[in-house]
Amino acid sequence: MQAIYRVAAATFHEAWRRRFLNAILVFAVLIIGSSWSLAYLQPGAELKLLIDIGLGSIRFFGMLIAIFLGVRLISDEIEKRTIHTILTKPVTRAQFLLGKFFGSLATVFSNLALMGIAFYAVFAFKAPGFMNKQPTDQSAGPAFSTEFIYANIAKAIGLTFVEMMVVTALAIMASTLFSWIMAVVFTFFIYFAGQAADFFKTLGNPQRGTGMFSQVVFNTVYGILPHFEVFDMREAILKGTYVGWDVLAQHVGLGVVYTVLILLVGYLAFMNREV
Amino acid sequence: MGRSEAAYLTPMNRQRGKQVLGWVMVVVLLVVIQPLAKLVDYNRTVLGMKSPTSITRIVDFDPTAISGVVMGAALGGFQGVAASMLWIKMEELWDSGKGTWLACMQVMRDVTLLDPHWLEPWKILGWHLAYNLYVETKDPAQQAIYLAKGLDILKEGISWNPDTYELYTELGWTYFDKVRDYENATKWFRAALQFPHPEYIERMIAHAYERMPDLDRALDWYDYCLKRYPNDETAKGATTTLRLRYLPAWRLMQAGQYDAAIAKIDDYLTAEPNGMIALHIKAHIYEQAGRDDKALEVWTLAARLSAMDVEAKRKVAELSAKLGRPLSAQELAPSFLLEQKEKAIPLAVPQHAKD
Amino acid sequence: MEEGTIFGLVGPNGSGKTTTLKLLLGLIYPTAGSGTVFGYHLGNPEYKRRIGFLPEGPYFYDHLNAVELLSFYGGLFGLGGAALAARSEELLRMVGMWNRREIRVRNYSRGMLQRIGLAQALINDPDLVFLDEPTAGLDPTAQMEMRSLMQLLRSQGKTVFLCSHLLKDMEPICDSVAILSRGMVRRHGRICDLLMSDAGRYRMRVTGCQNLPLQSLKDQSLDLRIEGEEITMLFADQRAALAAAGQIADGGGSIIELGAQTRSLEDVFIEAVASGGNE
Numbered sequence: 055m056q057a058i059y060r061v062a063a064a065t066f067h068e069a070w071r072r073r074f075l076n077a078i079l080v081f082a083v084l085i086i087g088s089s090w091s092l093a094y095l096q097p098g099a100e101l102k103l104l105i106d107i108g109l110g111s112i113r114f115f116g117m118l119i120a121i122f123l124g125v126r127l128i129s130d131e132i133e134k135r136t137i138h139t140i141l142t143k144p145v146t147r148a149q150f151l152l153g154k155f156f157g158s159l160a161t162v163f164s165n166l167a168l169m170g171i172a173f174y175a176v177f178a179f180k181a182p183g184f185m186n187k188q189p190t191d192q193s194a195g196p197a198f199s200t201e202f203i204y205a206n207i208a209k210a211i212g213l214t215f216v217e218m219m220v221v222t223a224l225a226i227m228a229s230t231l232f233s234w235i236m237a238v239v240f241t242f243f244i245y246f247a248g249q250a251a252d253f254f255k256t257l258g259n260p261q262r263g264t265g266m267f268s269q270v271v272f273n274t275v276y277g278i279l280p281h282f283e284v285f286d287m288r289e290a291i292l293k294g295t296y297v298g299w300d301v302l303a304q305h306v307g308l309g310v311v312y313t314v315l316i317l318l319v320g321y322l323a324f325m326n327r328e329v
Numbered sequence: 330m331g332r333s334e335a336a337y338l339t340p341m342n343r344q345r346g347k348q349v350l351g352w353v354m355v356v357v358l359l360v361v362i363q364p365l366a367k368l369v370d371y372n373r374t375v376l377g378m379k380s381p382t383s384i385t386r387i388v389d390f391d392p393t394a395i396s397g398v399v400m401g402a403a404l405g406g407f408q409g410v411a412a413s414m415l416w417i418k419m420e421e422l423w424d425s426g427k428g429t430w431l432a433c434m435q436v437m438r439d440v441t442l443l444d445p446h447w448l449e450p451w452k453i454l455g456w457h458l459a460y461n462l463y464v465e466t467k468d469p470a471q472q473a474i475y476l477a478k479g480l481d482i483l484k485e486g487i488s489w490n491p492d493t494y495e496l497y498t499e500l501g502w503t504y505f506d507k508v509r510d511y512e513n514a515t516k517w518f519r520a521a522l523q524f525p526h527p528e529y530i531e532r533m534i535a536h537a538y539e540r541m542p543d544l545d546r547a548l549d550w551y552d553y554c555l556k557r558y559p560n561d562e563t564a565k566g567a568t569t570t571l572r573l574r575y576l577p578a579w580r581l582m583q584a585g586q587y588d589a590a591i592a593k594i595d596d597y598l599t600a601e602p603n604g605m606i607a608l609h610i611k612a613h614i615y616e617q618a619g620r621d622d623k624a625l626e627v628w629t630l631a632a633r634l635s636a637m638d639v640e641a642k643r644k645v646a647e648l649s650a651k652l653g654r655p656l657s658a659q660e661l662a663p664s665f666l667l668e669q670k671e672k673a674i675p676l677a678v679p680q681h682a683k684d
Numbered sequence: 685m686e687e688g689t690i691f692g693l694v695g696p697n698g699s700g701k702t703t704t705l706k707l708l709l710g711l712i713y714p715t716a717g718s719g720t721v722f723g724y725h726l727g728n729p730e731y732k733r734r735i736g737f738l739p740e741g742p743y744f745y746d747h748l749n750a751v752e753l754l755s756f757y758g759g760l761f762g763l764g765g766a767a768l769a770a771r772s773e774e775l776l777r778m779v780g781m782w783n784r785r786e787i788r789v790r791n792y793s794r795g796m797l798q799r800i801g802l803a804q805a806l807i808n809d810p811d812l813v814f815l816d817e818p819t820a821g822l823d824p825t826a827q828m829e830m831r832s833l834m835q836l837l838r839s840q841g842k843t844v845f846l847c848s849h850l851l852k853d854m855e856p857i858c859d860s861v862a863i864l865s866r867g868m869v870r871r872h873g874r875i876c877d878l879l880m881s882d883a884g885r886y887r888m889r890v891t892g893c894q895n896l897p898l899q900s901l902k903d904q905s906l907d908l909r910i911e912g913e914e915i916t917m918l919f920a921d922q923r924a925a926l927a928a929a930g931q932i933a934d935g936g937g938s939i940i941e942l943g944a945q946t947r948s949l950e951d952v953f954i955e956a957v958a959s960g961g962n963e
Contacts, residue, residue: 056760057760064756068745107410107414110407110409134743136743136745138711138739139737139742142710142814143732143757143760144732145729146729284369284379287378288409289377290378293377295376304372318351321351322352325351328711
């Protein structure tokens with residue numbers, strides 16, 4: 055535990071000193087803040103734009119931070135041979151990998167939290183005005199009470215964190231396998247393919263008249279790809295859907311299993327790797 | 330671990346053992362994750378947190394839409410953001426007056442492809458096509474094309490968002506107000522009733538029946554409106570007007586006293602010769618009386634009075650064919666609007682709303 | 685390896701020094717065979733508590749300063765608090781970094797990196813210290829200091845495992861060496877034994893011997909080589925050498941050099957590598 059904690063703490067501190075990652079954070083906060091000055095738009099569009107830009111930025115820049123942080127963690131240590139001084143101490147490779155993972159997770163979490171605070175600040179200031187403009191004659195239309203939408207946004211940011219946990223694990227796994235540029239390409243590829251996982255399911259649907267072989271291929275791809283799109287709660291917020299804790303727990307569970315799975319593959323690749 | 334055990338478990342063997350165990354666990358986890366992923370997928374579908382995007386439906390798409398879809402795929406999970414950004418750009422373009430209508434509408438079209446569950450772009454794009462572009466040109470053929478495109482875009486929007494009243498209502502309104510095709514209007518308005526909806530939709534259905542004219546149904550729907558919302562002043566007013574102005578003639582017609590019915594409706598038409606509803610009712614009475622030539626006369630009058638009275642134009646075409654008369658008013662009825670009538674609406678319109 | 689000595693593993697580049705080191709440190713695993721350190725299998729984290737390692741051309745988290753760096757490495761051993769602080773100070777003073785402890789690693793010179801590298805290798809007070817090319821790339825003063833630090837470690841009862849291709853640096857400090865070539869140990873033993881394997885032989889260099897009977901000298905010596913005016917001879921012992929020296933002096937020759945034959949580690953090394961190559 056001590057070793058994991060120490061590696062994690064060092065990773066966290068080092069990450070916060072990476073100018074590139076700081077720049078992404080600053081940029082993200084600026085973009086989120088810029089929605090403060092959104093000009094007048096159609097009444098229906100304002101709330102959507104605010105939420106899209108806010109949550110979309112958190113998700114997008116969170117992903118950039120998770121990927122660019124993760125992909126260098128292992129390969130850099132191997133390349134610069136700092137790993138030699140660490141693995142020759144009583145630290146197993148599993149502990150090292152977990153330390154790296156938790157360190158980056160803490161970094162990603164703190165970054166997301168800062169972006170989330172920026173978004174809440176803008177939202178709390180701007181949204182009430184927009185929400186009043188919602189048509190009032192909708193007898194059973196979307197319910198946009200302030201507390202309700204705040205809770206949904208917090209849940210959405212929470213799910214984004216779970217998603218970024220999976221992305222971090224993916225980036226670290228890639229880092230045990232490839233040089234960092236290759237790892238960036240790999241992680242982006244899997245992330246975007248995972249976003250469109252449903253597409254493979256659609257293609258593998260027998261009703262489409264897909265051949266037997268193609269069905270197996272598409273469904274296997276669908277089964278293996280992490281379904282990143284499930285962590286997107288924007289639709290629920292805009293429709294005013296109540297997302298219960300049980301459903302939320304299922305999402306988190308899915309994210310945790312993905313993370314464990316990906317880290318395990320990363321560890322298996324790292325286990326016998328010459329460093 | 331005892332030393333003797335360590336003696337024959339060489340590090341390499343232990344490593345291999347761990348590897349095999351690890352990969353077995355990977356496979357087990359991959360299997361375990363499937364039901365969980367399925368459960369999440371199910372719940373998201375039920376809660377409406379998940380909806381197909383242009384990427385998932387790329388296979389269903391017309392080829393011209395592919396650029397937007399490819400863009401969406403490249404942007405991965407961020408189509409929503411991209412759509413919002415594009416929309417802001419479009420608004421700027423629009424407000425600055427620099428962008429042409431067509432350029433703005435192209436951007437709107439891209440937005441609908443990027444974020445097909447955002448209703449605003451569908452509505453506004455449909456409205457621009459059916460209303461604004463329509464008046465930009467004097468060429469009836471061109472107008473017909475714009476109108477048809479406006480209706481099509483709303484129908485495509487509905488195919489993405491079939492579980493909310495909004496686009497059905499928008500389409501119903503376009504049929505009601507712009508096309509004046511009241512039969513289609515009632516169908517689409519009634520489709521909107523399947524979902525939570527504002528109260529004015531039932532009233533719109535009554536209005537449409539009134540103009541068709543089908544006064545019995547119109548009255549039914551007004552009554553239904555008032556039962557649901559007893560304080561609906563608009564419905565109250567409408568039903569009073571209907572009863573006072575048109576219902577006496579209508580009842581006489583139903584009783585078979587056609588001449589009396591015509592006389593009754595003419596009373597009102599003397600005061601207001603251009604009254605569209607009254608003209609429709611008059612023509613309808615002639616039809617019921619079997620006097621198709623007189624009916625054609627009234628429908629033709631109605632069609633000439635309002636360039637947009639599609640109901641009248643269709644009747645003119647129908648009756649001219651029936652009577653073997655040359656269709657003088659043919660050019661007044663853009664052919665596509667007549668075809669619209671034939672198209673089956675791909676929706677089961679629930680009956681419960683009326684019962 | 686004997687405890688409390690300095691052991692050198694020498695060999696040309698690519699001879700397997702680094703691989704051997706990595707195996708011993710558990711950075712890679714043997715594909716066949718096995719080995720033990722302190723009775724533990726290679727790679728077992730247990731013995732890592734008792735070893736220290738200074739890699740070749742070390743590189744550390746460069747956003748840390750010396751104290752933070754040692755605190756990080758100490759933490760990996762579960763050290764902390766005042767004990768760790770005291771240990772850090774002791775080591776930093778020992779390697780001469782105490783006054784520069786606030787400087788961040790990214791601004792370090794090569795010598796400073798080597799010093800802090802040694803300090804981190806010793807943070808757990810190890811019984812066995814592995815040093816990979818500890819003197820490579822250092823200026824002469826720093827090399828001297830590094831050597832004296834190694835001797836200091838030996839005096840503290842620690843065993844030092846040196847790995848280098850810089851034979852001149854190894855010779856004066858190693859107690860024993862193993863010569864590695866193409867993955868095989870060619871020679872090993874105490875350094876004095878290796879260097880003294882020709883003990884008792886004498887070597888003499890002379891000039892101005894044109895008038896002397898060469899054949900007689902050849903008979904007396906083990907080996908005789910002529911390079912221009914100069915003749916180099918090798919004798920079995922001191923007595924034979926002195927006898928020949930007398931003859932040469934009588935014959936008008938002049939002795940440039942006369943003394944016991946010694947060999948450098950370099951000689952042993954080249955011989956070992958050459959013989960290895962013939963196999």
